[in-house]
Every structure is written in C-alpha cells, then in structure tokens.
Amino acid sequence: MKIASYNINGINARLDNLLRWLAEAKPDVVCLQELKAPDDRFPWKALLAAGYHSIWHGQKSWNGVAILSSYGEIQETRRGLDGDPNDLHSRYIEAFINGIVIGCLYLPNGNPFPGPKFDYKLKWIKRLTKHAKKLNGFDLPVALVGDYNIMPTELDTYKPEKYIDNALFRPEARKLWQILLSQGWTDAFRKMYPEQRIYTFWDYLRNAYQRDAGLRLDHFLLNHKLADKLQSATVEKHVRGWAHSSDHAPVWIEISEARAPHPS
Incomplete structure (x- = not known):
C-alpha cells in the first residue's frame, strides 16, 4: 500500500501537475495540503475520472x-481538531481507509517569529498531540501524514544557522515535536534514513531547487501498529522540477498490506 503526501500549493492552479503525477506514481492514498480553494471549487470530478475518490475540507x-483513495468510497472520521472552537482554519x-486510520494535516507555518502566528502554531501542535494520544489508544494502525512545517533536526535543513529565528526550526516547536513522538510515533523517513539529509521542500527563491537548498517539512508519523509494516520511503524530487510545480515535492511511504477490524 502506497500512502503519499503532497502539499500541492493551489490545487486548481496545479491540477494538471497533480493528475500527471497520479498517473505516473499511482499511489493508493494521497494526503493533500494547501488546497487554497473553497469546498465548492474542489476538483473532485477530475480526480474521480482519474480513479480517486476524495474527501476534502477547503478554505x-x-x-x-x-484525502484521495483509489480503494473506493472513503469513510471520513473527523475534520478539524478539538480544543479551539474559534479556529476556522481547514x-x-x-479517514479510515483499507484498515488504517489516516490523518491528513497542514500544521501552521508560524512565521513571523515572535508573534501571534507562532503562538497559534504552538497551540495547534498541542491540540494535535492531544488528539494523537487518543488515536494511539485505539487498537488500529494509524498514520498522521502531511506538511508539519517543522524541521525536527539539523539534518532537515541545508543550512541550520539560517533558520535559528524561523518558526519552522524554533526550539519551542521542535520540543513539541519530540513530545509528540514520545507517545510512540515513528518518523517514517528517519527510520528509513537515520543519518541522511532528506528534503521535501525547495523555495522558489534563489534557485533553491537547482542548488538542492532544501528543507524536510513533510512527515509521516506511524503508530506501533503500523511502523513495523514500513517497507520504503521516497521523495519524488523530480516533480518539484516540473513547470509550474508546487514548492513541495510529493513524498510517499510503502507499507505491507494488512487490514484491521472496522472501527467501532
């Protein structure tokens, strides 16, 4: 089973690229972020024609x-996180797909630091951590997938000293990442590449892609029911080089197929 994540950075503006990649990579499940489209503008018909059912929460x-799935109709289990009834961000x-609970997330960027956007980011991570603990209590495999807007370690940026005061690399956010992992989650890419610099994002400025001046922002966290089934993890860097591409590359993991009981 191939589970992918792709911050598409505007789904309608880059729909052709998305459809091209889906046809090329053939993922089974895809978590998309930064749709930048209200619900009524989500291109579900084009995706269905390409073989993918969809659920979405637009803005x-x-x-x-x-979340897209080639397995058929998707059982949505939640949208949004508890803890802030005034938070209207999507x-x-x-969803529950093929025996796995899959959470697709777009964690706040938090810049500029310091400021209210950074404070919101930290509060959002705490809300995610609380929900993740609940998910971890279920007797089901779980994957939390998406653009976390966090570089957990110095291996996750081409130039750590440049990002000292960037919300993506601030110690406050990285500490909360570690607290989240301490629940028993496995960072899939770090499990597969414990010592290697892996990037998933290249800025549009200063020829970052051509210079491979990248960041690792897109992550897969797997609970103990799923981590042992991890087989591979891949960044499709070449897609970032396509014309009109997102500044993120699609990333995916492959896990051994194993159905679980239907959630009650």
Missing part, C-alpha cells in the same frame, strides 16, 4: 486539506 485562498481531516 478560500488559504489552507485546505484532502488544517486537519481524517
């Missing part, structure tokens, strides 16, 4: 998350 101009959607 005009900003944010937005979706950043989390969750």
Whole structure:
C-alpha cells in the first residue's frame, strides 16, 4: 500500500501537475495540503475520472486539506481538531481507509517569529498531540501524514544557522515535536534514513531547487501498529522540477498490506 503526501500549493492552479503525477506514481492514498480553494471549487470530478475518490475540507485562498483513495468510497472520521472552537482554519481531516486510520494535516507555518502566528502554531501542535494520544489508544494502525512545517533536526535543513529565528526550526516547536513522538510515533523517513539529509521542500527563491537548498517539512508519523509494516520511503524530487510545480515535492511511504477490524 502506497500512502503519499503532497502539499500541492493551489490545487486548481496545479491540477494538471497533480493528475500527471497520479498517473505516473499511482499511489493508493494521497494526503493533500494547501488546497487554497473553497469546498465548492474542489476538483473532485477530475480526480474521480482519474480513479480517486476524495474527501476534502477547503478554505478560500488559504489552507485546505484532502484525502484521495483509489480503494473506493472513503469513510471520513473527523475534520478539524478539538480544543479551539474559534479556529476556522481547514488544517486537519481524517479517514479510515483499507484498515488504517489516516490523518491528513497542514500544521501552521508560524512565521513571523515572535508573534501571534507562532503562538497559534504552538497551540495547534498541542491540540494535535492531544488528539494523537487518543488515536494511539485505539487498537488500529494509524498514520498522521502531511506538511508539519517543522524541521525536527539539523539534518532537515541545508543550512541550520539560517533558520535559528524561523518558526519552522524554533526550539519551542521542535520540543513539541519530540513530545509528540514520545507517545510512540515513528518518523517514517528517519527510520528509513537515520543519518541522511532528506528534503521535501525547495523555495522558489534563489534557485533553491537547482542548488538542492532544501528543507524536510513533510512527515509521516506511524503508530506501533503500523511502523513495523514500513517497507520504503521516497521523495519524488523530480516533480518539484516540473513547470509550474508546487514548492513541495510529493513524498510517499510503502507499507505491507494488512487490514484491521472496522472501527467501532
């Protein structure tokens, strides 16, 4: 089973690229972020024609998350996180697909630091951590997938000293990442590449892609029921080089097929 994540950075503007990649890579499940489209503008018909059912939580101009599946109709289990009834951002959607609970998330960027956007980021991570603990209590395999907007270690950026005061690399956010992992989650890419610099994002500025001046922002966290089934992890860097591409590359993991009981 191939589970992918792709911050598409505007689904309608880059729909051709998305469809091209889906046809090329043939993932089974895809978590999309930064749709930048309201619900009524989500291109579900084009995706269905390509063989993917969809659930989505859109937002005009900003944010937005979706899950695609080639397995058929998707059972949505949640959208949004508890803990802030005034938070209207579309950043989390969750589904049960082929025996696995899959949470698709777009964690807040948090810049500029310091400021209210960074404070919101930290609060959002805490809300995610609380929900993740609940998921971990289920007797089901779980994957939390998406753009976390966190570089957990110095291996996750081409130039750590440049990002000292960047919300993506601030110690406050990285500490909360470690607290989340301490629940028993496995960082899939670090499990497969414990010492290697792996990037999933290259800025549009200063020829970052051509210089391979990248960041690792897109992560797969797997609970103990799923981590042992991990077989591979791949960044499709070449897609970032396509014309009109997102600044993120699609990333995916492959896990051994194993169906679980239906959630009650």
